[in-house]
Amino acid sequence: MLANNRVPRALAAPEPTWSVETDVVILGSGAAGLSAALALRPVREVVLVTKDTLDAGSTNWAQGGLAAVLDPNDSLENHVSDTLEAGAGLCDEEAVRTLVTEAPTAIRYLMELGAAFDPGESSGEIALTREGGHSHRRIVHAGGDQSGAEVQRTLDESVRLAGVQVVERAFALDVVIGETASGQRAVAGVKVAMLDRNGGVQSVGIVYARAVIVATGGYGQVYASTSNPPAVTGDGIALALRAGVEAADLEFIQFHPTVLWSGSEATGQQALISEAVRGEGAILLDAAGQRVMKGVHPQEDLAPRDVVASAISRRMAESPAGVSDHVYLDARRIENFEERFPSITASCNAAGIDPTSELIPVAPAAHYVCGGVKASLNGETSLAGFFVVGEAACTGVHGANRLASNSLTEGVVAGTRVGRALSWELPAKVTVSDEDVDGELIDSYHRAALRSAMSRYVGVLRTPEGLESAARILGTLASNASADVVPTRKAFEATNMLTIAMAVVEAARTREESRGCHRRTDFDAPSRQWLRHLTCRLVDGKVEVK
Ligand code: SIN
Numbered sequence: 129m130l131a132n133n134r135v136p137r138a139l140a141a142p143e144p145t146w147s148v149e150t151d152v153v154i155l156g157s158g159a160a161g162l163s164a165a166l167a168l169r170p171v172r173e174v175v176l177v178t179k180d181t182l183d184a185g186s187t188n189w190a191q192g193g194l195a196a197v198l199d200p201n202d203s204l205e206n207h208v209s210d211t212l213e214a215g216a217g218l219c220d221e222e223a224v225r226t227l228v229t230e231a232p233t234a235i236r237y238l239m240e241l242g243a244a245f246d247p248g249e250s251s252g253e254i255a256l257t258r259e260g261g262h263s264h265r266r267i268v269h270a271g272g273d274q275s276g277a278e279v280q281r282t283l284d285e286s287v288r289l290a291g292v293q294v295v296e297r298a299f300a301l302d303v304v305i306g307e308t309a310s311g312q313r314a315v316a317g318v319k320v321a322m323l324d325r326n327g328g329v330q331s332v333g334i335v336y337a338r339a340v341i342v343a344t345g346g347y348g349q350v351y352a353s354t355s356n357p358p359a360v361t362g363d364g365i366a367l368a369l370r371a372g373v374e375a376a377d378l379e380f381i382q383f384h385p386t387v388l389w390s391g392s393e394a395t396g397q398q399a400l401i402s403e404a405v406r407g408e409g410a411i412l413l414d415a416a417g418q419r420v421m422k423g424v425h426p427q428e429d430l431a432p433r434d435v436v437a438s439a440i441s442r443r444m445a446e447s448p449a450g451v452s453d454h455v456y457l458d459a460r461r462i463e464n465f466e467e468r469f470p471s472i473t474a475s476c477n478a479a480g481i482d483p484t485s486e487l488i489p490v491a492p493a494a495h496y497v498c499g500g501v502k503a504s505l506n507g508e509t510s511l512a513g514f515f516v517v518g519e520a521a522c523t524g525v526h527g528a529n530r531l532a533s534n535s536l537t538e539g540v541v542a543g544t545r546v547g548r549a550l551s552w553e554l555p556a557k558v559t560v561s562d563e564d565v566d567g568e569l570i571d572s573y574h575r576a577a578l579r580s581a582m583s584r585y586v587g588v589l590r591t592p593e594g595l596e597s598a599a600r601i602l603g604t605l606a607s608n609a610s611a612d613v614v615p616t617r618k619a620f621e622a623t624n625m626l627t628i629a630m631a632v633v634e635a636a637r638t639r640e641e642s643r644g645c646h647r648r649t650d651f652d653a654p655s656r657q658w659l660r661h662l663t664c665r666l667v668d669g670k671v672e673v674k
Contacts, residue, residue: 131603134669135627137370139301140567141321141615146333150175150293152550153318153337155300155364158187159276159539160518161343162283164507166241167547169290172554175335176292177320179299179617183280184359185345186519187536190276191402191471192259193245193269194238194540195533196231199256202264204228211534214261214432215527216644217659218377223505223524227534227541234540235268243282245270258407259532260385261432267533273402273469279536297323299620300344300363302567303371303514304334306558314512314558315340315371327617338554339513341546342368342501343539346519347628349621351494352583355384355400364520366624368501369631369666373511376522376663377499378628379635379646382530383588384495385412385436388475388488389454395579398493399475401457403532406430408468410459413487414443415451434529434645437492441588444491456487492588496535498526498645499635502663505538507546513555517542528644568609570626572618578605582629586636591649595637602630631664634673638662 151172154161161176168174178184197207207228212219235254239245245268246255256265270278287294299321306316317336321329344364348356365375386405387398406412406429412420424439425431431439444452459465465484466473476483500522507515518539525538581601585594605626613619639646639662643654665672 131600132607133603135606135630135666136568136609136623137565137669138567139620139623140569140611140613141301141319141332142329144319144332144334146331147336148175148333149336151337151554152339152341153177153335154341154343155318156185156343156345156518156520157182158185158343158345158518159279159283159536160543161341162287163540163543164341164343164517164547165287165292166283166290167544168551169292171551174292176287176294177298177300177335178294178296179323179363180359181296182284182294184357186356186360187276187539188280189355189357189400190536191273191400192404192533193257193267193275194235194279194536195262195266195531196235196268196537197228197266198232198235198254198268199265202266206263207266210261210263211525211531214529214531216529216654217527218644218661219527220524226505227525227538230541231537234537234544238279238282238540241282241286243270243278245278246272257404258430259403260406260430260436261427261531267404267407269404271470272467273404273471276536299323299617300367301620302367303340304336304560305371305563306560308512308556308558312512314555315514316558316560321615321620323617329615338557339515339550341507342516342520343518343543344520346497347625348494350579350582350625350629350632352395352579353387353398354494355387355398356494357397361621361625362628363621363624364516365501366627368514368516369627369664371511371514372665373509373514374502374663374665375500375631376502376661377528378497378632378664379639379662380498380528380644381494381632382433382496382498382645383437383492385433385440385492386457386490387493388479389491390479392453401472401488401490402469403433405457405459405462405469405472408462410457410462412440413456413458415449415456418448420455432529433532437588437645438647440492454489454491457490458487459483460485496530498528498530505542505545506549507542513558515546517546528646566611568611569613569615569619569623570605570609571613572616572622574605574608575622575625577601578625578629586633589647589649590636595633598633599637602626602633606630631671634671635662635664638673
């Protein structure tokens with residue numbers, strides 16, 4: 129089969145048979161999407177579309193927590209400088225300042241909605257922990273290591289009480305393009321496939337809206353091994369690219385240094401061992417019992433995540449004591465481990481490990497995407513009426529490497545900001561234009577080859593030959609795209625994953641340096657000339673990187 133460098137320009141699906149009209153349609157139901165819905169609902173009609181159940185995304189799985197300055201000994205300036213330092217030169221300082229300034233308010237807002245964060249030692253205080261790259265204790269957590277689940281529960285309940293219309297098992301295929309009275313290209317709505325429990329298509333319809341907000345999260349599932357749940361397949365970013373909207377920084381994929389290693393062939397979602405475990409004193413050891421982070425960075429085991437993940441990968445490549453695919457986390461010195469980290473204890477126990485007396489085998493895995501659709505912290509993009517928030521957005525807050533626990537905070541801050549802005553004013557009504565293009569799909573079974581190519585060749589350490597190989601494999605997969613593939617959730621996801629993977633590989637090939645979480649073996653340091661962003665667009669189905 130010949131390689132092809134084009135991806136489908138639309139997802140193939142049956143003709144629409146119904147339509148509804150609303151003020152705002154939100155795609156995705158994590159912290160960002162739910163916060164947007166909640167801020168909008170008192171004023172606007174909102175339809176929230178999610179391809180699975182409300183809590184199937186990454187938010188529910190977040191362990192560490194939410195970063196915010198709440199300790200009088202800390203300062204906003206410290207949080208800003210830690211974020212900029214982690215971001216390795218590519219953060220937008222203004223966006224970072226806005227996030228950091230609004231973070232404490234976001235925490236108090238969640239508490240007003242009923243979030244039960246873990247209390248501190250004195251009455252009225254919230255417990256704060258540390259994670260990699262933070263100079264102070266500023267991570268708010270809940271249920272020990274179930275912080276995301278508490279945020280999800282709080283927002284789910286609030287959204288339902290607020291009367292937001294939630295449509296589960298509905299897959300957003302492509303946006304419907306329109307034109308404003310002044311002739312500007314704009315969004316008129318979104319084409320949606322209603323799914324049955326097996327992911328088959330029941331019907332296709334159009335939700336017409338004055339604004340579309342994408343809050344569909346990242347794309348960890350394009351890798352064979354990830355901390356992300358199965359739903360995280362980059363759907364919103366792929367949809368944005370097909371709509372002609374620019375994405376940026378896609379090459380910066382953050383690998384969490386420590387997921388529970390469960391065998392070299394393990395694939396899919398892996399159990400996370402929160403960085404907060406290192407925040408409470410755990411250290412990384414190799415199979416020969418040597419410290420991994422000693423002498424690598426002044427913050428040692430609490431260095432920024434890109435530094436730790438790449439140090440682990442390099443150490444694994446040296447194969448100490450013959451072990452080349454994992455290292456160990458020594459958490460035996462942490463008091464009350466089971467109480468502080470109940471989910472992690474359960475995951476370790478399920479794998480036959482007692483973290484209070486044994487070393488935990490760990491390895492890096494794809495965790496968070498620092499790039500995404502180019503957007504402001506209010507969600508605005510280059511396409512009128514089209515907004516993107518949360519992990520799907522590239523707002524400049526994370527730069528080349530996100531500071532731990534800034535993302536749930538960003539989801540709540542940016543989601544609330546876009547919701548408030550659209551409560552004030554909706555974009556002008558548009559007339560639908562005739563931009564119909566023929567859809568295609570790739571079959572779901574191509575996902576395995578795609579994910580294994582991405583893990584093998586586009587992981588923590590990237591070689592030029594590996595990136596070439598990945599491009600070749602993806603090109604071959606792309607040549608299988610056809611209008612005849614049966615439309616299902618899995619095929620929609622596979623096609624979106626291919627679109628994203630091709631863009632990631634092109635960006636990674638183009639950026640000839642090592643910076644943040646993009647590490648190339650042929651360029652071992654950042655270079656001044658690359659102190660800039662790469663943007664990606666789809667032009668006639670072909671990825672263009674600038
Ligand atoms: C963790 O708990 O280590 C993950 C937190 C994050 O990714 O922000």
